[in-house]
Amino acid sequence: MPIVAQSSNETTDWVSRFADEVIAESERRAPGKKDVVVASGLSPSGPIHLGNLREVMTPHLVADEIRRRGRTVRHLLSWDDYDRYRKVPVGIPGVDDSWAEHIGKPLTSVPAPGGSAYANWAEHFKAAMVDSLGALGVEYDGISQTEQYTSGVYREQVLHAMKHRGDIDAILGQYRTKKGPGKKSQKPVEEAELEAAEGSGAAAEDDGSGSAGYFPYKPYCGNCEKDLTTVTAYDDDSTELTYTCSGCGFSETVRLSEFNRGKLVWKVDWPMRWAYEGVIFEPSGVDHSSPGSSFQVGGQIVGIFGGEQPIGPMYAFVGISGMAKMSSSKGGVPTPADALEIMEPQLLRWLYARRRPNQSFKIAFDQEIQRLYDEWDKLAAKVADASVLPADAAAYARAVGTAAAELPRTPRPLPYRTLASVADITGGHEDQSLRILGELDPERPLASLDEVRPRFDKAQAWINTQVPAEQRTVVRAEPDTELLVSLDERGRESLRLLLEGLDSHWSLDGLTTLVYGVPKTLEGLDADARPTAELKAAQRSFFALLYRLLVGRETGPRLPTLLLAVGVERVRKLLSA
Known part of the structure; x- marks a missing residue:
């Protein structure tokens, strides 16, 4: 239309x-x-x-x-x-x-x-x-x-x-x-x-x-x-x-x-x-x-x-943030084709439409692309519920289509950062990707990867071309027994609480509640307790422990997505002494 x-x-x-x-x-x-x-x-x-x-x-x-x-x-x-x-x-x-x-x-x-x-x-x-x-x-x-x-x-x-x-x-x-x-x-x-x-x-x-x-x-x-x-x-x-x-x-x-x-x-x-x-x-x-x-x-x-x-x-000038050298072989400067490999046309149009010509802006090839997509999806939600400002609505309309027709769009636009995490963890394996994405929302399971295309393909291309190999996620094959046996009582209790809650929280929203809730339980706080500096520090410490046990380093994809990707049985294996 x-x-x-x-x-x-x-x-x-x-x-x-x-x-x-x-x-x-x-x-x-x-x-x-x-x-x-x-x-x-x-x-x-x-x-x-x-x-x-x-x-x-x-x-x-x-x-x-x-x-x-x-x-x-x-x-x-x-x-x-x-x-x-x-x-x-x-x-x-x-x-x-x-x-x-x-x-x-x-x-x-x-x-x-x-x-x-x-x-x-x-x-x-x-x-x-x-x-x-x-x-x-x-x-x-x-x-x-x-x-x-x-x-x-x-x-x-x-x-x-x-x-x-x-x-x-x-x-x-x-x-x-x-x-x-x-x-x-x-x-x-x-x-x-x-x-x-x-x-x-x-x-x-x-x-x-x-x-x-x-x-x-x-x-x-x-x-x-x-x-x-x-x-x-x-x-x-x-x-x-x-x-x-x-x-x-x-x-x-x-x-x-x-x-x-x-x-x-x-x-x-x-x-x-x-x-x-x-x-x-x-x-x-x-x-x-x-x-x-x-x-x-x-x-x-x-x-x-x-x-x-x-x-x-x-x-004014157009800036570029974080383009990997591996993707700049076409003369050293990124082209529209490079950008369209990792982002949907609507997002690229929006970047040009929302800024006045005399305003410079940057096109992200690094992690910033995830924040841009979050911003784009929030704008789409505001357009849908009619809470958007007029100028933002105009920029959105100019991005999603022209006077002739709308551009083809992803039927079910899941968050870009989630799709990128899944593509990262699975190495692009389609059956594995569909299993993980299908478990994100048990009440509305994904039936086919076509529902998340082309956005999923763009996120996968971003992982493959812009994220260096040493920064990609590799799930451990065996438990880190040395780390597991060295844990103090609080560390062991945090893992016990997480493992007990896996089955009843096995969805993206459920696991989000679970991983943020374990430190609250250990601190004797209610599930809806407001975050404090002490609580945030405890959550960061818990997250770092999970990352070390699952992927061997202290950072990685969002934990709920990572847990879904690893699968419940493998999570139990890697987190149990």
């Missing part, structure tokens, strides 16, 4: 506010026009990471809100696959130093990594993002800039830019002496802040200046295919253009009115597209806020093409 649309008066979230502004701006620019155009741009120069995803999710959420209000929206996603290949990324399987010979070529002219099923470098890295956007429910119109330029779609715009190169040069000249902030250094991946614009065409390039004058067009060499070219002459009337290549020494003269092997320099290309496509809304990364940046300069250049600069926020 589609999610019920909410008007901007019913919510106070950032998405609704931007939707209001975009609709108003669209009406101002073209009264009565039905289509609203929003845009994103991504460069498939390597793995497209979770920071880059903000470039797409921000306009997607705004576009989807506009659709919920009954308007037609086009979300254009420009694949900047005609950008130059700048460097050989590290850590890419199937890629070695020999790829350096392709630096300077269009991304679509660079071979794909070894073993890839795709035709070229750009298609290889685009494919993973296309799959992830599909899983996230993102609706868009993809545009290949290679196809646009090489088919001559932008020919009139290119000729127009060359004719008005003096005007463009004058605008750029106002900023050439101004320096923006230095490049933000990358932190290790475990604490990485992923610059959202890093994978877009916003990367630094020359602006077209040269000793022969200013030319906003850059040919790719007809001999070596690289952009190591310099325009040395251009005639407006005949459109004859002469260039030389510093890489291979090749030179030729072509008619630009017939020539399609080149592109406008980035600071001209971007505003040209705004005008050509009629873009109303497009966000930009923090690198665009400095003097002379692409977005700032583009706001002036776009007028040369008869257009207006889009409205849109500057968006």
